[in-house]
Amino acid sequence: MNSKVIFYFIITSFDSFILQLRKDVINILTEQQKSHLKKILLEQKESLVRDSDYDDEYLERGSMRDSVDELSMVDNHPADLGTELYEREKDMALKVHDEDELAKVTAALEKMENGTYGVCEVCHEDIPYERLEALPYTAFCIEHTDAKDIPKGRPVEEQVILPPVDNSFSGRDDKDDIHDYEDTFQLVARYGTSETPSDFEGDFDDFGDLYDDNEEVAANDEFESYHVSEKDMLTQQVSRRQVEEARKYDYLE
Numbered sequence: 001m002n003s004k005v006i007f008y009f010i011i012t013s014f015d016s017f018i019l020q021l022r023k024d025v026i027n028i029l030t031e032q033q034k035s036h037l038k039k040i041l042l043e044q045k046e047s048l049v050r051d052s053d054y055d056d057e058y059l060e061r062g063s064m065r066d067s068v069d070e071l072s073m074v075d076n077h078p079a080d081l082g083t084e085l086y087e088r089e090k091d092m093a094l095k096v097h098d099e100d101e102l103a104k105v106t107a108a109l110e111k112m113e114n115g116t117y118g119v120c121e122v123c124h125e126d127i128p129y130e131r132l133e134a135l136p137y138t139a140f141c142i143e144h145t146d147a148k149d150i151p152k153g154r155p156v157e158e159q160v161i162l163p164p165v166d167n168s169f170s171g172r173d174d175k176d177d178i179h180d181y182e183d184t185f186q187l188v189a190r191y192g193t194s195e196t197p198s199d200f201e202g203d204f205d206d207f208g209d210l211y212d213d214n215e216e217v218a219a220n221d222e223f224e225s226y227h228v229s230e231k232d233m234l235t236q237q238v239s240r241r242q243v244e245e246a247r248k249y250d251y252l253e
Contacts, residue, residue: 029118031130038112040136041105048102052095101137108137120144 029037111117118127122144131142139147 037136045105104137
């Protein structure tokens with residue numbers, strides 16, 4: 001007999017032996033246990049199909065306006081839709097997860113029909129009933145479970161979003177003064193904001209006087225009660241707010 005024919009016969013016999021061995025292993029589960037596991041799988045499949053149909057109907061509303069039932073997005077600040085955007089992303093992620101779970105459940109039911117259910121796909125050992133009861137659609141034993149592989153993927157938006165700056169004063173040298181965001185706003189606000197003069201108290205002759213100088217006095221600062229004359233030599237520049245407060249309390253003649 002040809003050696004190739006003998007080799008083919010051996011391989012075929014070995015495959016048949018492995019298949020029969022799998023069927024013998026599955027017979028370790030009692031009919032009551034298999035019926036219980038099949039019932040759990042069918043309930044999971046029904047729940048996943050129902051959730052998937054609902055997600056399809058909800059996610060088919062493609063535009064942001066339709067999904068949040070708004071008449072217009074123009075009058076809304078982008079931050080107002082932050083929660084809705086997060087919920088939309090979460091729904092899409094849950095939909096992908098449900099589809100993956102449904103595929104596993106369907107594969108487990110098919111294995112139960114052809115007699116290969118409850119066998120690890122890596123080591124071909126039987127999976128304990130306790131593990132199958134906790135995770136009926138599993139195809140691996142605890143030693144070869146693919147759940148140990150932690151996904152390393154990151155959200156795609158992280159490719160374009162820069163991380164927050166942990167030190168807003170980085171890059172300054174000793175010669176520069178510390179400049180905070182409040183001072184920056186006061187500088188650029190002189191060129192125009194959405195506020196109108198009616199939003200301010202008091203009388204002003206110029207739009208540039210609506211905002212305080214960037215060297216203003218804090219609310220908890222106390223003025224020293226000493227008399228200052230305009231003839232006295234001032235060693236440093238005095239802000240408009242300091243002059244007004246000084247005249248108010250008669251510090252400055």
